[in-house]
Every structure is written in structure tokens, then in C-alpha cells.
Amino acid sequence: MLDPFEACEALFQPLQAAGWTVQRCTPETLNGHAGDALLLYLDQQPGHVLLKQLQLTKLGCIVLADAERLMQVGSDELVGEWCFAALTWPVEMPRLLETLQQAQAATRLRRLKNDGRHAPQFLGNCAAARSLRRQLDRLSHTDGPLFVSGERGSGKHLLARLLHQRSSFSAQAMRAIDCSEPLDGAALAASSITSVLLENASRxxxxxxxxxxxxxxxxxxAHLLTLDRGELVQALHQGCFRRDLFHRLAAQQLQTPNLREHPGDLSLLAEHFAKQHGAMIGRHHRRFSEEAIDAMISHPWPGNVRELRNRVIRALVRAQGRQILAADLGLRRAQASIDAPVTLEDYILRAERQALNDVLGRYTNNMSQAARTLGVSRPTFYRLLHKHRLR
Known part of the structure; x- marks a missing residue:
């Protein structure tokens, strides 16, 4: 339970009576706790430092706040990117206990290690993702700084890990430097023997x-990987960052695509996360309902792929039936359009699209095998991809 505690004092006894062990912690000691869930009472707008800590702990965090505060901070964004659930304070104990059990399951799911059969990869069938994979293969074998830009949650850290794993330094652990603190000369010097990650370079x-x-x-x-969400370019334009330094850091660039502009990748990525994490907890693979797919397509995804992964994990522990619903993802149902009646042709198109996403997820780098699996020629397969705007 994260400070401030006073507002939540009344919860200690009923939580302990229900079998929970409750410990107090502060933002400074948060990473030292190995609990299963976190209760956070919000009495003000959460700062960037706190949100980053919540992300690093991998704890299923439940935010408690009065209705007005939840509206001010934007509970949809909180749930999508930073926490498991947001409950209105004062909270009903049965609902809190049920949500705690779900948050505990989500925490343990995030902590489970991959069994090694599926190596990390940068998924996506949009042109931007395919181009990025080609660049990744080429640039991972070059020397000198690399500049990785993209929106939050779009896969910059994953891309940095893949670059490191494919480099000649892969035997050495990658180092990281937070540039919001004084520059660590020793860590910087490590760029001669391993990859060094620069974060918050604009500071x-x-x-x-x-x-x-x-x-x-x-x-x-020097093998420096600079990660940027746009702040460094902004600092450059404002005259707060040296142009000559920027050009050295950004001599070679990669940019991660945002999910909002590539909705064709939504089903592929969602299915990937559902299969991957569902297998880890021994659950049969749950399909996404049409309602859930429509809700995902309508959602703006400000947190990109990281938000999608978090919402899918949340859905896996919340779903009660055989299908994942929009509510399980924490998304609102898309408004039905009166101009778009559901016809047999609509169902055929959706089935085609689902089949394409399934084989693309399995054979990302082998279009010939993907076409054979569907029993169509390669030209027909590419025609279908174009038809459904999946390439």
C-alpha cells in the first residue's frame, strides 16, 4: 500500500481478515517490495516519476480516488498504461477483494518468464514494421550511435534489446544511462564493449x-542507443540542445510505428499477446469477440503496443467466458453505425481478415508458407493482403 496511508487505514483490518498481508511503502521504497498487488490512493495528479516506477515494478496496481479526481487524471489512460484498475473511493470491500485477486493474477502473469520457444521479435505487418525489421537486420551490424524515436509504448526498448542481441556485444549486458542525472562517465565508457542506452537525453x-x-x-x-519520444527534437528546436551533438547521436535513425495509424496490426498483436500469456498460465486460448475487436479499432491507443499488451493481460484474468469482451479489456463498446448493416458479406470479410492475421502471426517472415497454409497462391495471398490493407 503506497503512501499516503491515512486515507486507507480503514482497509487494513478487512484486508488482513480476508487473508492478505498488507505492507506500507513509499515511492522511494516501492521497487524494493516483491508483493502481488499495489494499492495507491490518489489525492493529486500522478507525476511522471511515479508513473515510471509503477511501470518498472510490474505490480498490478489498483488506484483508489474519488470520482472527481478520477475524472481529472483520466482513469481510462491510467488503466490502459499504468495500473490494473481504478476504483472510486470510498470503495466497496467485496469489489476491492475481487479486483485484488485479479491484480494479483496479472502481476504473476507479467513476472512469468517466456519458456524460450519464442524469441523476442518486432511484430507487425504494416509497411512501417516490415521496413523496421529490414533496418534492424542491417543496422545491428554497424558501429556508431543509433537514434531510436517513437511514441511512448511503441517498442523503443524492445528495438534496443533486439539491436543489442544481434550486435557483436551481445555477450555483454546492455548498460543504461538516465540523462536526467549527472552523466556517468564510467557507464558511458562501457559503449566500447557493449551497448549503452541513453534515456532522457533532452535533460x-x-x-x-x-x-x-x-x-x-x-x-x-561508440555503441550508443538514444531513445527519444520527441523531447530531444523539441529541445533542439528550442535551442536547448546542441545541434552538433544531436547530429552525432542521430547519424543513423530508426522510428517505431504507432498503433493508431496501423489498425491492421491490432488483431495480430492482440492475438499474439493472448496466446503467449494465456499459454503461460495454462488457459485455453480465448478469442476476441467481434465487440472487442470493434472496440479496439475505435480506441486511439495513446500508449500504443504497451497499452495493448497491458489490456490483454488484464482481459485474460478478468474474462469469464470463452471470449474476451470489450469490458474485459477496459474499453467502451464501439457505437454501432446504422449505415453499416451486418450482412453475410461482412462476416466473410471478417473471417478472411482473421485468417490472414492468424497466418501472418505464425509466418511473419515467410509469405510463401503463409499462402500455402491458407491454400492459396502467393499472388492471391498478396491480393488479399492489399484488399484488407494489411500491407
Whole structure:
């Protein structure tokens, strides 16, 4: 239970009576706890530092706040990206206990290790994702800094790990530098023997910008991976970041696609996460209902693939039936259009699209095998991809 505790004092006894062990923690000690769930009472807008800590703990976090506060902070975004659930304070104990059990299951699911049969990969069938995989193969064998940009949750850290795993430094652990703190010279020097991740580079002081520039001039082959959500480019335009340093850091660039502009990848990625995490907990694979698919297509996905993964994990522990519903994902049902009646042709088109997504998820890099699996020629397969805007 995260500070402040006073508002939640009344919860201690009933939670303990229900069999829960309750411990107090603060933002500073949060990462030192290995609990199964986290209760957080919000009395103000959560800051970036706290949200980042919630993400790193991998705890199923339940936010408690009064209705007005939840409306101010945006409970939909909180649930999608940073926490498991948001409940109105004061909370009914039966509902809290049920949500705690679900949050506990989600926490344990996130902590389960992959069995090794599925190596990490950058999934997606849109042109941007396919181009990125080709660039990844080429740039992972080159020396010098790389600049990885993209919206939050779009896969920048995954891309950095893949670059490192395919580099000549893969035997060494990747290092990370948070540039919002004074520049760590020792960690920077490690870029000669391994990949070094630069985060929050836009916050480098003038002195540290000069130190970094001097280092790159002496070590042009340094394996620095700079991750940016747009802040560094903004700082450059505002005159707060050195142009000569930026050009050295961004001599070679990769950009992760956002999910909002590539809805054709939604079903593929959602199915991938449902199969992957469902297998980890021994649950039969649950399909997404048409209602859930429509809701996903209508959602703007501000947190991109990370938000999708979080919502699918949430749905796996909440779903009661054989199908995952929009409510299980924490999404609102899409408004039905009176101009789009459901016909037999609609069902055929949806079945085609689902079949394409299934084989593309299985044979991402082998279009010939994907076509054979569906029993169609390769030209027909590409025609179907074009028809459904999946390439």
C-alpha cells in the first residue's frame, strides 16, 4: 500500500481478515517490495516519476480516488498504461477483494518468464514494421550511435534489446544511462564493449552535453542507443540542445510505428499477446469477440503496443467466458453505425481478415508458407493482403 496511508487505514483490518498481508511503502521504497498487488490512493495528479516506477515494478496496481479526481487524471489512460484498475473511493470491500485477486493474477502473469520457444521479435505487418525489421537486420551490424524515436509504448526498448542481441556485444549486458542525472562517465565508457542506452537525453545539462560531444569525437564508433519520444527534437528546436551533438547521436535513425495509424496490426498483436500469456498460465486460448475487436479499432491507443499488451493481460484474468469482451479489456463498446448493416458479406470479410492475421502471426517472415497454409497462391495471398490493407 503506497503512501499516503491515512486515507486507507480503514482497509487494513478487512484486508488482513480476508487473508492478505498488507505492507506500507513509499515511492522511494516501492521497487524494493516483491508483493502481488499495489494499492495507491490518489489525492493529486500522478507525476511522471511515479508513473515510471509503477511501470518498472510490474505490480498490478489498483488506484483508489474519488470520482472527481478520477475524472481529472483520466482513469481510462491510467488503466490502459499504468495500473490494473481504478476504483472510486470510498470503495466497496467485496469489489476491492475481487479486483485484488485479479491484480494479483496479472502481476504473476507479467513476472512469468517466456519458456524460450519464442524469441523476442518486432511484430507487425504494416509497411512501417516490415521496413523496421529490414533496418534492424542491417543496422545491428554497424558501429556508431543509433537514434531510436517513437511514441511512448511503441517498442523503443524492445528495438534496443533486439539491436543489442544481434550486435557483436551481445555477450555483454546492455548498460543504461538516465540523462536526467549527472552523466556517468564510467557507464558511458562501457559503449566500447557493449551497448549503452541513453534515456532522457533532452535533460542533459550544457556541461554534460559538452562532455558527451567530446567523448563521441574521441570515440566515433561508440555503441550508443538514444531513445527519444520527441523531447530531444523539441529541445533542439528550442535551442536547448546542441545541434552538433544531436547530429552525432542521430547519424543513423530508426522510428517505431504507432498503433493508431496501423489498425491492421491490432488483431495480430492482440492475438499474439493472448496466446503467449494465456499459454503461460495454462488457459485455453480465448478469442476476441467481434465487440472487442470493434472496440479496439475505435480506441486511439495513446500508449500504443504497451497499452495493448497491458489490456490483454488484464482481459485474460478478468474474462469469464470463452471470449474476451470489450469490458474485459477496459474499453467502451464501439457505437454501432446504422449505415453499416451486418450482412453475410461482412462476416466473410471478417473471417478472411482473421485468417490472414492468424497466418501472418505464425509466418511473419515467410509469405510463401503463409499462402500455402491458407491454400492459396502467393499472388492471391498478396491480393488479399492489399484488399484488407494489411500491407
Amino acid at each position: 542533459l545539462s550544457e556541461m554534460d552535453q559538452q562532455r558527451l560531444l567530446d567523448y563521441l569525437q574521441r570515440n566515433p564508433q
